[in-house]
Amino acid sequence: MAASTNQELVSKKYAKRSQMAEIWRNLKKNKGAIIGLVIVVLLVIMAIGAPLFLDYQKDIVSQNVSQRLQPPSFQHLFGTDHVGRDIFARVIWGARYSLPIGIVAVIVAVILGVTLGAVAGYYGGVVENVLMRFGDIFASIPHILLAIVVVSVLGQSTINLMIAVGVTSTPAFIRVSRAAVLTVRNQEYIEAARAIGMKDWQIILKHILPNALSPIVVQVTLRVGSAIISASSLCFLGLGIPAPAPEWGAMLSEGRKYIRDYSYMTLFPGLAIMITVLALNMLGDGLRDAMDPKMKR
């Protein structure tokens, strides 16, 4: 009797633990990951909530020359720029550019990369060879150069920036998803699915991808950070979103002209990029450890 209750307790304890719950339980133990998660959530709230407190025309882009180049003070926490715009407000509004650009760019890369990688891994042979060589060729062109070429062809706009950064992040996803698919391709349940007559695309979507998901999810979190850096780099080079949008990289590029006497103009937008990317990296590292306990050290 006692044994059976014990068994019941144990099975009760583990029955409710889905994979998601298990990952969350592991993630909670990691202080860095939780700090990262909290910062990311705050940034998202800041990006969504900014229009409640700030008016794009009045607070973000309208020039006020009488207030130009004021150092940080209580009135202007981060100071004002060369045409008198409040840098604090612009940095906050900047999250509305950087976060969506990073996320959408990675979504583009996931759609392209995972499709190609899954097809390569599933079919193998000539298809795999051609796709992987294609990926290698793209990967051997330095990312930033490729992104610059793509933006200069498509023209400067937010959407094109997302596409350029997304395309350049694609090879990484091709490689990761191919490797992940390879690990499950020869399992018996895939053979079973084939035996009951499922179509290839159904097998890939329903059976292979869900089981190959965790390395892809980890890659996504880590790549959003580097996509944000790439996008702001392009804006810094003057190839991103046209002025006067308060994109962080573009603000740095403006601040650079006044670096000798008004260095605070370059300080805060860069700090914003760093905190965002740092939070995403901390969360990504934590997720990787939580999803794959073997990786944990």
Next chain:
Amino acid sequence: MHRYIIKRLLMLIPVLICVSFVIYFIMDLAPGDPALIIAGDQATDEMIEKVREDYGFNDPLIIRYANYMKGLLKGDMGSSYVSKKDVWETYCQRFPATAKLSVAAIIVSLVLSLILGVYSAVNQNTWKDNVSVVLALLGLSMPQFWLGLLLIIAFALNLGWFPSGGDLGGWRSLVLPAITIGTNNAALMTRTTRSSMLDVIRQDYLCTARAKGVSEKKVIMHHALRNALIPIITIAGVQFAYILGGAVLVETVFAWPGVGRLTVDSINMRDIPMVTGCVVITTMIVCVVQLLVDILYAYVDPRIKAQYTK
């Protein structure tokens, strides 16, 4: 081993053909008429038409690309639309500056990452380890161009120790850009060094070495690090190739006259032969450096050499 190297070099050919075609094709789609750039601002319609005729802009894309490749096979990469200079010569003029910067940067990152990575692996899970891990994470999250600007503010404008840009101050002008690129790469390499060291640090042969009475320093530096070196070399090689290929941002921040800047300027000017030439040479360098890294493995790890000769 020789056969392996020759095979890899031969594989370069299709890669370069594809890269050149992709870039040529993409640049062709770019808005802006190169004939207008070549003919200049004051050109009449007839002059522009003549330029189109002379440069073959009226031919279909595939013919133009074929002509370009014909030249390339003879070792002629064409000449710039803007400066009219030979592409290969212009690249070669700019390359030494980039090479110098790349070597300095990779030395900075190797030194930083080996020290931090080994230190943090040896002190795993102590506060020393945590500090190094956080430092590496910070370095990884910092945009290169911002770090460059911060260094300029601190060491060029405030302290005046180093010049803020250009390549005229001898080794002093090299310091800040090399540290900027080096720190960023060091962050990535520190993480690799740490995890690679942790892989070997608990292995039995280290215990054996200690039992034999080998000093702890020698155990770590000689027995452990040497076996942990393969992933570190891989990352270092890839990073080195990328810096050689175009540290565009750092070259911009520090007004460094290297090939990264050259490429970006040519892209902005729609200078198709220059852009294609730069990207093709860069890709070639990236691939050759990667091959060299693969050959280097064989010297670090005899097991891999055995695989090559198979």
